[in-house]
Amino acid sequence: MPVSVKICGLSDRAGLDAAVAAGARYVGFVFFAKSPRAVSVETAAALAVEVPPGIAKVALVVDADDTTLDEIVARVPLDMLQLHGRETPARVAEIRARHGLPVMKAVGVASEADLPMLDAYAAVADQILVDAKPPAGAALPGGNGLAFDWRLIAGRRWSVPWMLAGGLTPENLAEAVARTGARQVDVSSGVESAPGIKDAVRIGAFLTAAHG
Numbered sequence: 001m002p003v004s005v006k007i008c009g010l011s012d013r014a015g016l017d018a019a020v021a022a023g024a025r026y027v028g029f030v031f032f033a034k035s036p037r038a039v040s041v042e043t044a045a046a047l048a049v050e051v052p053p054g055i056a057k058v059a060l061v062v063d064a065d066d067t068t069l070d071e072i073v074a075r076v077p078l079d080m081l082q083l084h085g086r087e088t089p090a091r092v093a094e095i096r097a098r099h100g101l102p103v104m105k106a107v108g109v110a111s112e113a114d115l116p117m118l119d120a121y122a123a124v125a126d127q128i129l130v131d132a133k134p135p136a137g138a139a140l141p142g143g144n145g146l147a148f149d150w151r152l153i154a155g156r157r158w159s160v161p162w163m164l165a166g167g168l169t170p171e172n173l174a175e176a177v178a179r180t181g182a183r184q185v186d187v188s189s190g191v192e193s194a195p196g197i198k199d200a201v202r203i204g205a206f207l208t209a210a211h212g
C-alpha cells in the first residue's frame with residue numbers, strides 16, 4: 001500500500017511544484033522565525049493558493065499565541081495546523097476549537113518514557129506526528145534531520161491517524177516504513193540540498209520510495 005507523504009518546509013514555487021508533481025498528499029509551511037524554512041504569511045498565502053485540490057495545506061507553528069494563529073488562519077487558506085512546540089493537551093484542544101481546523105500535534109520520541117505522551121495527545125488532536133526528540137540545546141524543536149530508534153514504536157497504533165517524521169530520506173524511507181508500519185510520513189531536511197533549499201530530485205526520489 002502506498003505511503004502518504006507530507007513535504008514540509010516549502011518556501012518557494014519550485015519546491016512546491018516539485019512536491020505537487022511528485023504526488024505529495026500534504027504540503028507544509030513553517031511559521032517559526034528561527035527555522036531556515038520560515039515563510040512570511042504573505043509568501044505562504046501566495047504559495048497556498050497554487051496548491052491543487054486534494055493536497056492538504058499545513059501550517060507548522062511552534063507555541064504560537066492566539067494573535068499569531070488568528071493572522072495565519074485568516075490570511076492563508078489552510079487544511080490543517082501542525083503544532084510543533086510544547087503545547088499542552090489543553091492548549092491543543094483550545095486551538096482546535098478556536099480555529100475549526102484539524103490539528104496535528106508533534107511529539108518528540110527518544111525513549112520508551114516518551115511514548116505515553118502520544119496517547120495523551122491522541123485524545124485531543126486529529127492526528128499525531130511521531131518525530132525525533134530534538135537534542136538538548138537544539139535551536140529547532142524539529143527539522144533537525146535526526147531519526148529516532150524506530151523499534152520504539154514498532155507495532156504501536158493510536159486512536160487517531162499518525163505520521164512518522166524525523167531524519168527520513170529517500171535512502172532510509174523503506175526501512176523506516178517496514179520497521180514502524182507507518183502509512184503516512186513527513187520529511188523536510190531529507191529532501192534538501194542545504195538547510196531550507198528543497199531539491200526537486202530528492203523530493204521525486206522520496207515520493208518514488210513512498211509509492212514504490
Ligand SMILES: O=C(O)c1ccccc1N[C@@H]1O[C@H](COP(=O)(O)O)[C@@H](O)[C@H]1O
Nearest residue numbers: 008035142143145165166167187188189
Ligand atoms: O522544518 C523545520 O524547520 C521545523 C522547525 C520547527 C519545528 C519543526 C520543523 N520541522 C518538522 O520536523 C520534522 C522532522 O523534520 P526533518 O525531516 O527531520 O528535517 C518534520 O515533521 C518537519 O515538519
